[in-house]
Amino acid sequence: MPAARDGRLVGAMFLMATSAIGPGFITQTTQFTAQLGAAFAFAILVSVLVDVALQLNVWRVIGVSGLRAPELGNRVLPGVGHVLTFFVVLGGLVFNVGNVAGAGLGLDAMLGLAPTWGGALSAVIAIAVFLSRRAGVAMDRIVVLLGFVMIVMTGYVAVVSRPPVGAALRNAVLPAQVDVLAITALIGGTVGGYITYAGAHRLLDVGVRGVGHVREISRASVSGVLLTGLMRVLLFLAVLGVVSAGVGLDPANPAASAFEAAAGEFGVRVFGVILWAAAITSVIGASYTSVSFLVAGHARLERYRSTLVVAFIVLATSVFLTAGAAPVPLLIFAGAFNGVILPLGIAVVLWVAWRRRDLLGGYVYPGGLAAVGAAAWLVTLYLGWESIGKLGALFD
Numbered sequence: 001m002p003a004a005r006d007g008r009l010v011g012a013m014f015l016m017a018t019s020a021i022g023p024g025f026i027t028q029t030t031q032f033t034a035q036l037g038a039a040f041a042f043a044i045l046v047s048v049l050v051d052v053a054l055q056l057n058v059w060r061v062i063g064v065s066g067l068r069a070p071e072l073g074n075r076v077l078p079g080v081g082h083v084l085t086f087f088v089v090l091g092g093l094v095f096n097v098g099n100v101a102g103a104g105l106g107l108d109a110m111l112g113l114a115p116t117w118g119g120a121l122s123a124v125i126a127i128a129v130f131l132s133r134r135a136g137v138a139m140d141r142i143v144v145l146l147g148f149v150m151i152v153m154t155g156y157v158a159v160v161s162r163p164p165v166g167a168a169l170r171n172a173v174l175p176a177q178v179d180v181l182a183i184t185a186l187i188g189g190t191v192g193g194y195i196t197y198a199g200a201h202r203l204l205d206v207g208v209r210g211v212g213h214v215r216e217i218s219r220a221s222v223s224g225v226l227l228t229g230l231m232r233v234l235l236f237l238a239v240l241g242v243v244s245a246g247v248g249l250d251p252a253n254p255a256a257s258a259f260e261a262a263a264g265e266f267g268v269r270v271f272g273v274i275l276w277a278a279a280i281t282s283v284i285g286a287s288y289t290s291v292s293f294l295v296a297g298h299a300r301l302e303r304y305r306s307t308l309v310v311a312f313i314v315l316a317t318s319v320f321l322t323a324g325a326a327p328v329p330l331l332i333f334a335g336a337f338n339g340v341i342l343p344l345g346i347a348v349v350l351w352v353a354w355r356r357r358d359l360l361g362g363y364v365y366p367g368g369l370a371a372v373g374a375a376a377w378l379v380t381l382y383l384g385w386e387s388i389g390k391l392g393a394l395f396d
Helices: 002-020 023-065 069-076 080-111 115-131 135-160 165-173 180-191 195-205 211-244 254-295 305-323 327-355 367-388
Strands: none
Touching (some): 002 135, 002 254, 023 069, 023 165, 023 254, 069 080, 069 195, 069 327, 080 115, 135 254, 165 211, 180 211, 195 254, 195 327, 211 254, 254 305
């Protein structure tokens, strides 16, 4: 029984982490590393600290209450859950269009398959996961496996690119430059929108809920953020080694050119594997979590959950195939957009922690944890406000 429970925790942890480690994650990290160099280390450190504070509160409140985020929102104030659902599903759809596009680019780099065909094929694979007889188990296993693949391969490139680690460490605490949009995009891309709730909602679905599981829920939430942070650091170092050597990145596909500069033709293939793994796991995570918002509190819709997930994937794929949007600005926009809407959901969680003990079954919420979450929430408010005027500039 403990082993099965641990497996469920690992599945939720990797669902959150791999949902965050998508094409947008790779594109953002590459773009900002090229722009800021070693100074980007500070943005990574700040984002990880804020992410831990936020996820600890989100996972604990949802896990102890046994209620999904929209249900909590409507209990706090009728209608708030519906507003949250609208923004999260919209953000999830934007991300998923980028995820399908990223899957197409990944298969192009890996096998030379046209991006449109690669995106469509990847969507079919993701749909097959949800149509399988044991969809939940299949989803957990694929995100864990591909999560490990991404980390190992990115670690290899980080070593061969020979980055200036000392400069990165210095800039982590004494940055030569601070970029607010970079921090907001990282936070939004790591725990913004649907990603905030992916792991917590998965725990509810596999039966890990209630006060008796507080310690496990907290450990899994922190581990998920740290896994994401590890991948971010490895990718940052891989690209930093390239740009520090004076290599210019191809603006059409900056990450691929960085991997090629670090490891030649083999590096391009490695990049293709990483990007495809990141993209398809994010397609799975975005679709699963967005639909969990749509069906929350609706028993009838719950019966058609798999059908709704498939429809969500088909819609995102159709938009990608017909819109022809440029992947790089779309992916960066998705992260920044989620950073802007993040404060709404966090406000609901913190209100429940502070004022609605009845929704937590009488559980006395740690004041220190709520205070840390409130401080992180204020950071997201400031960063979101600062970024509103900058989102349009991404497409200029």
